[in-house]
Amino acid sequence: MFRFKLVSYLLGYVVILVTGEAPEKFVNMAAGRGIFLWDIFKTGDGAITMKVRLSAVRPLRHIARRTRCRFSIRRRRGVPFYTAWLRRRKALALGAVFFLAALYLFSSFIWFIEVRGNEQLSAAEVLEAAEEAGLHRGVPKWNIEAGRLEAKIQEALPLVSWTGVYIKGTRVIIEVAERTVPGEEDRRPLHIVAAKEGLVKEVLVLDGYPLVKEGDTIEQGQVLISGEIPPPAEEPSPSGGEKQPGDVSEVDRQPRYVHAKGIVRARVWYDGYGEAGTVETGRRPTGRSATCVSMKFEGKEIILSGSPDIPFENYKIETFVKKIPDWRNLSMPVEVITIKYIEMDDYRLERSREDAIKLAGERARKAAARLLPENAEVQEQWLEEVPSESAGAPIRVKAVIETTEDIGREKIFNP
Amino acid sequence: MSWRDFKRKVQRQFSEYLEIPGDVMLDLPKIILVGNIQLFIENHRGIIEYTPEGVRVSVGEGEVAVTGQDLMLRNILPDELCVEGKIRSLSFL
Numbered sequence: 001m002f003r004f005k006l007v008s009y010l011l012g013y014v015v016i017l018v019t020g021e022a023p024e025k026f027v028n029m030a031a032g033r034g035i036f037l038w039d040i041f042k043t044g045d046g047a048i049t050m051k052v053r054l055s056a057v058r059p060l061r062h063i064a065r066r067t068r069c070r071f072s073i074r075r076r077r078g079v080p081f082y083t084a085w086l087r088r089r090k091a092l093a094l095g096a097v098f099f100l101a102a103l104y105l106f107s108s109f110i111w112f113i114e115v116r117g118n119e120q121l122s123a124a125e126v127l128e129a130a131e132e133a134g135l136h137r138g139v140p141k142w143n144i145e146a147g148r149l150e151a152k153i154q155e156a157l158p159l160v161s162w163t164g165v166y167i168k169g170t171r172v173i174i175e176v177a178e179r180t181v182p183g184e185e186d187r188r189p190l191h192i193v194a195a196k197e198g199l200v201k202e203v204l205v206l207d208g209y210p211l212v213k214e215g216d217t218i219e220q221g222q223v224l225i226s227g228e229i230p231p232p233a234e235e236p237s238p239s240g241g242e243k244q245p246g247d248v249s250e251v252d253r254q255p256r257y258v259h260a261k262g263i264v265r266a267r268v269w270y271d272g273y274g275e276a277g278t279v280e281t282g283r284r285p286t287g288r289s290a291t292c293v294s295m296k297f298e299g300k301e302i303i304l305s306g307s308p309d310i311p312f313e314n315y316k317i318e319t320f321v322k323k324i325p326d327w328r329n330l331s332m333p334v335e336v337i338t339i340k341y342i343e344m345d346d347y348r349l350e351r352s353r354e355d356a357i358k359l360a361g362e363r364a365r366k367a368a369a370r371l372l373p374e375n376a377e378v379q380e381q382w383l384e385e386v387p388s389e390s391a392g393a394p395i396r397v398k399a400v401i402e403t404t405e406d407i408g409r410e411k412i413f414n415p
Numbered sequence: 416m417s418w419r420d421f422k423r424k425v426q427r428q429f430s431e432y433l434e435i436p437g438d439v440m441l442d443l444p445k446i447i448l449v450g451n452i453q454l455f456i457e458n459h460r461g462i463i464e465y466t467p468e469g470v471r472v473s474v475g476e477g478e479v480a481v482t483g484q485d486l487m488l489r490n491i492l493p494d495e496l497c498v499e500g501k502i503r504s505l506s507f508l
Contacts, residue, residue: 031461031496036491037491038489039487040488040491041487
């Protein structure tokens with residue numbers, strides 16, 4: 001059926017209206033002569049509309065005369081009529097053809113060039129290299145050979161170890177992979193100083209002069225490894241200490257300045273305090289809440305859902321106002337207000353001394369743990385109860401965490 | 416028994432014996448009814464009457480009458496015909 005309709009559309013068909021005494025005869029005779037008729041439909045006043053192929057209209061005249069019917073063409077459909085219509089509107093047809101041609105033409109040029117993967121190189125440098133290789137905006141696509149471009153760009157940029165050129169529609173993506181070149185070494189003289197106080201556990205000097213040793217207590221800011229290397233201690237020369245003019249060691253009397261490098265690991269202690277009372281009172285949410293959504297429009301408030309009466313005795317209010325953001329100097333006078341009533345409840349907790357100590361200890365431990373840097377290795381931790389002055393005071397517990405960490409920090413100095 | 420009735424009887428027995436479908440041998444209409452919305456009649460002899468409320472189609476012997484609402488002849492070929500619409504009844508006259 002679909003194929004039949006498609007063929008009919010391609011060949012063209014007409015909707016005809018048949019009037020007369022017996023349109024059935026017309027239909028029978030047409031069908032008997034092998035003329036395709038379809039969608040035969042009786043309109044109100046005894047006339048019949050039907051669809052028939054364009055090629056069958058001429059024989060139908062003869063049949064109409066024989067059956068004493070008249071027919072008139074109501075609607076013309078299909079490709080032949082469409083082309084005729086286009087023939088009358090040449091500019092439109094030309095425009096469509098021109099549009100397609102332009103679309104094809106403009107899609108065969110490169111309009112966008114994208115550079116990816118460059119970190120040290122700037123995109124402009126890569127683009128410049130590409131330009132020299134013959135790739136720039138507006139170049140026709142058929143002039144581009146990805147393989148040749150890749151080789152040329154790589155040749156032009158010594159920092160690039162690999163290039164990929166992909167053409168995607170009117171966009172060219174140049175992907176580069178850069179060589180990692182060892183960076184310039186920092187030669188500025190500097191000390192390694194303590195970032196925090198602690199007890200030195202081990203010292204590893206790569207360059208510089210160590211000023212601390214294992215077991216030393218250090219303060220914050222103290223120089224651990226100095227960038228200033230003092231001259232070697234003068235050895236008592238066997239000849240009795242006499243100096244000869246032009247001695248080479250004279251030059252070495254000056255201290256040497258270096259970029260100190262090394263690791264100083266120290267034991268560091270972190271304190272945290274926690275409190276817990278044997279009796280605790282306060283307010284907390286019960287978990288029940290009620291929401292009231294209302295819309296405010298020019299000072300009037302319309303409640304959309306929920307009730308304005310607050311169903312709780314003790315409560316906390318959270319209000320959210322939603323408004324359409326202002327645009328230029330227009331502002332909407334409408335806002336939606338959501339009010340959330342959260343029921344609160346007074347509570348009183350009594351706990352035993354052991355429980356209070358446990359809770360305070362837990363809190364203290366958490367407080368101390370919050371101070372720990374990321375790379376610290378926890379060695380030991382313990383809790384100490386701080387004796388309180390009065391009987392009713394809450395129980396205070398101190399938590400100590402001992403860690404081992406690298407406490408060195410670089411500090412530049414001017415010799 | 417007329418000569419014609421005798422011929423029909425022989426033809427029927429012959430087709431039953433050889434298991435040849437009746438529409439081929441006996442020139443009977445083959446009617447396919449799809450629910451109450453579509454009706455195909457193969458081997459028809461033309462339309463006698465057509466209105467949106469009823470269609471009468473001539474078949475080998477007699478007529479097939481279809482009644483319903485908004486009936487429409489979907490297509491018509493020399494020996495095949497399709498009626499669409501809300502079909503209420505189908506009868507042989």
